[in-house]
Amino acid sequence: MIKIVIIGSGNVAHHLIKAFTQSKEINVIQVFAREKKSINLLPDFTTIITNYNELVEADLYIIAVSDDAIASVSSQLPFKNRLIVHTSGTVSIDSLDSKNRKGIFYPLQTFSKDKEVDFSQIPICLESENEIDFELLKKVAENISNNVFEINSEQRKALHVSAVFVNNFANHLYQIGNEICIENNVPFEILKPLILETANKIMTLSPKEAQTGPAKRNDNQTIQAHLEFLTNENQAKIYKILTQSIQNNGKKL
Amino acid sequence: MIKIVIIGSGNVAHHLIKAFTQSKEINVIQVFAREKKSINLLPDFTTIITNYNELVEADLYIIAVSDDAIASVSSQLPFKNRLIVHTSGTVSIDSLDSKNRKGIFYPLQTFSKDKEVDFSQIPICLESENEIDFELLKKVAENISNNVFEINSEQRKALHVSAVFVNNFANHLYQIGNEICIENNVPFEILKPLILETANKIMTLSPKEAQTGPAKRNDNQTIQAHLEFLTNENQAKIYKILTQSIQNNGKKL
Known part of the structure; x- marks a missing residue:
């Protein structure tokens, strides 16, 4: 079982959480939301936290917040050397704080809260600093999508x-x-x-x-x-x- | 049985003929093509003519030629007071020669010869000078499409x-x-x-x-x-x- 923490509660976070909960190999163990009430699509068994210090250990932390908040969120994480990815199409991998291992998990689709999407058809673009992390990202992505690509920041x-x-x-x-x-x-x-x-x-x-x-x-x-x-x-x-x-x-x- | 003559052998003519041959209430009795060899999608029983004088009597003549040829084709028809329509989105109804009754039969879709289309979903925009002709056009259009609209030339x-x-x-x-x-x-x-x-x-x-x-x-x-x-x-x-x-x-x- 791959343990994932989602940080964020916007459109991308919602649709990702929904897709992951349908996978048997992935467990979303925590969701971080600035305000608890913004998470209303979640299954009851997901733990919602609002304080970075409550974050538990996981295989992967997905930062799904607005582009301009990514750097700040990643620098506030109270741990080191874990795998952190963001979901943005525009923000460089270098915006993530260097105290952790970095990567990108970018689902290329237009998300609206009110519109269902079939995640299996959504291309997911992956990038990481090292090969072992890439293998994990690939495994996670392939659990929810049939279209997984390795894409560097320039691409x-x-x-x-x-x-x-x-x-x-x-x-x-x-x-x-x-x-x-x-x-x-x-x-x-x-x-x-x-x-x-x-x-x-x-x-x-x-x-x-x-x-x-x-x-x-x-x-x-x-x-x-x-x-x-x-x-x-x-x-x-x-x-x-x-x-x-x-x-x-x-x-x- | 509604008897129709198609004048033209381009993309629109091809797809119209194909759709009409699947209808039990419509009989494409003749197709006029400048060059016989350009009609290769037709069922064998359709008569192809290349001379305006061979045109037989029909309930409806559909001119499906390029925009700039419509006026000239309609003026060359060797008969009067029959129902003539064109299939163009841009050409005015007035471009049709006044010796015949005029109308528009405009299927709003992008046609390529190599790509199948489901005509039942294609909107057909109709216009005519009088109500009886409109009723016939409507009947013909509804035989091949579920989306039939009355649209004047300005619209x-x-x-x-x-x-x-x-x-x-x-x-x-x-x-x-x-x-x-x-x-x-x-x-x-x-x-x-x-x-x-x-x-x-x-x-x-x-x-x-x-x-x-x-x-x-x-x-x-x-x-x-x-x-x-x-x-x-x-x-x-x-x-x-x-x-x-x-x-x-x-x-x-």
């Missing part, structure tokens, strides 16, 4: 920037689509199958192969008509820059 | 612009994500579950509710780190403008 940075494009920015485009629908009295529902198919398409085609639309086929008449249609300056600016980017595709700018 | 224009944002532009962001992965030696595979979940999320949440990321939470430290990471000017420009747009959210610019 993780690239992944996180990419994730901003494919997740945060793509979602913002959905929002612009939604706004245009609302302004023109069209149900946004009509676009949902298209949104799903757009994402599904690149499971089998590369994004470059999957690209369609007026920009791709240099249909300037349609592009002009769209720009005349868009009275919102911000929307028009985004339309222009993305159209240009598609048209310049392959050219390094 | 269709809005839908098409929205579709460019949620489909063409979202796919381009996937491509940028892919490029960043390639440049940094990270498998793009890792991002695929995130891409699917991003699309899935807005089936139940509004895009505004689903928005996460550094721009949304005004995490300027991460934004700066990402901009320093992006050495490709075009990618940095897109990062900036979309970050700004998320941060200005709700403000009309």
